[in-house]
Structure formats: C-alpha cells, structure tokens
Amino acid sequence: MGRPSKKEERTEEILNAFYRCVARYGLEGSTLEHIAEESGLKRSLVRHFVGNREELVQLLVDRVLQQSAAQWQAMISSLPAEQRPEALLDTLFCDQYSDAEYVLVIESLIFSAGRDPALQQRMQQWLQGFTDDIAAILQADYPAAETATLAAVAYGIVSIYFNLDSLAPLGMNAQYRQPARTAAGYLLERLQQSPATAETH
Structure with missing residues (x-):
C-alpha cells in the first residue's frame, strides 16, 4: 500500500481543522480564515486542496456521517447478548x-x-436510523411493548444523550452524566411497567 499523496495528507489536515472549528464556532461561523488558521495553512492552500467552502462542507458531512455510522455499528456489535438495553445506556452515558x-x-x-x-435530508436519515436502531434493541428485550411506546422511549434516550454532551461548553456535562443515565433508565422502566411486557418477563 503506497504512501498517501500530499493532497490526501493536506485534505485530512484541513478536514480535521474544519471539524474542530465547527465544534468551536458552528458550521456557519467556520470561515476559511478560521480553518486556515487552525490547520496552519494559508487560505489559498486550503482552497487549492479542497476547493470552495461548499465542497469542503460536503467533504465534512460525508466524513462525519460515515464515521458516525461505523462507530455506532461497532458499539452495537459490542453489546452483550442479554440485557442489551441496560448495556446500551451504560455505554452511551459512560x-x-x-x-x-x-x-x-x-x-x-x-x-x-x-x-x-x-x-436536511441526510441529517433526517441519520437521526431516524439512530433512533430506529435503539428501538430495535429495546424491542428485542420488550417484544410486547407497543411500537409507539418503543419509538417514544428510543427518541427520549437519543434526546438525553445529545443534550448531555451539548453542555460541554458550559463545563457541566460531567456534572449531569449520572443524572442523564438515571433519566434514561426511567424510560426503560416505562417499558417494564407495560402489563403485556411484564407477562413476558
């Protein structure tokens, strides 16, 4: 396998810098000037290696969603055969x-x-896939639960998870990590309280 080309190396550096800028300034605030400064390259070189800002955004979205899907599937594969919902929460909120x-x-x-x-369409598909996967994990342990209840609990878990780390700029995500895990656990209890589900356990 040959060494990466200079273009590949520079593109990787620029995408890493863009990623950090988006986390810090948001997508709209991540100007080419910010990206150039973060990457240690001149703005002209940023444009030379990745094109205009629209092309750079497309590259970043592709990369983020591909990596997200790979990491998510790896995490699902690592869950134990039994008590998967509890293990899922332990992992998400660890x-x-x-x-x-x-x-x-x-x-x-x-x-x-x-x-x-x-x-918008790509992010809708990403969110729906994330939520559907969680609902499927829940359904395996709570087969008698209603579809609407499974969807609601899955969405609640997703919402708590993303809200938790969104507090990072406030320095409060560590403070609320355990309460977030507890709140997600309460949602699982809702499935356990279903009369039809209780009969299967």
Whole structure:
C-alpha cells in the first residue's frame, strides 16, 4: 500500500481543522480564515486542496456521517447478548465513550440543515436510523411493548444523550452524566411497567 499523496495528507489536515472549528464556532461561523488558521495553512492552500467552502462542507458531512455510522455499528456489535438495553445506556452515558466535540459538530449540522434541503435530508436519515436502531434493541428485550411506546422511549434516550454532551461548553456535562443515565433508565422502566411486557418477563 503506497504512501498517501500530499493532497490526501493536506485534505485530512484541513478536514480535521474544519471539524474542530465547527465544534468551536458552528458550521456557519467556520470561515476559511478560521480553518486556515487552525490547520496552519494559508487560505489559498486550503482552497487549492479542497476547493470552495461548499465542497469542503460536503467533504465534512460525508466524513462525519460515515464515521458516525461505523462507530455506532461497532458499539452495537459490542453489546452483550442479554440485557442489551441496560448495556446500551451504560455505554452511551459512560465518560469513556463521551465525545462532546462530535456531538457539537452533529448539532451544528442539524442547525444548518434548516437552510440546506440536501443536508436536511441526510441529517433526517441519520437521526431516524439512530433512533430506529435503539428501538430495535429495546424491542428485542420488550417484544410486547407497543411500537409507539418503543419509538417514544428510543427518541427520549437519543434526546438525553445529545443534550448531555451539548453542555460541554458550559463545563457541566460531567456534572449531569449520572443524572442523564438515571433519566434514561426511567424510560426503560416505562417499558417494564407495560402489563403485556411484564407477562413476558
């Protein structure tokens, strides 16, 4: 396998810098000047290696969603065969797996999606897939639970998870990590309280 080309190396450096800028300034605030400064390259070189800002945004979205999907599938695969919902919550709300920078980038993409129909569609698919996967994990342990209840609990878990690391700029995500895990656990209890579900346990 050959060494990466200079273009590949520079593109990687620029995308890493753009990623950090989006977490810090948001997508709209991540100007070419900010990206050039963060990457240690001149603005002209940024444009030379990745094109205009629209092309750079597309590269970043592709990268973020691909990495997100790979990491999410790896995490699902690592869950034990039994008590998967509880293990899922332990993993989602574990400090070891916390990635506030990633959450801030995702939230910035969601915010910007309101002005970009193509980005909006991609972020809708990403969120729906994330929520559907959690609902499927819950359904395996609570097969008698109603579909609407499973969807509501899955959405609640997703909401708590992203809200937690969105507090990183306030320096409060560590403070609320355990309460967030507890709140997500209360949602699982809602499934356990279903009369039909209780009969299967």
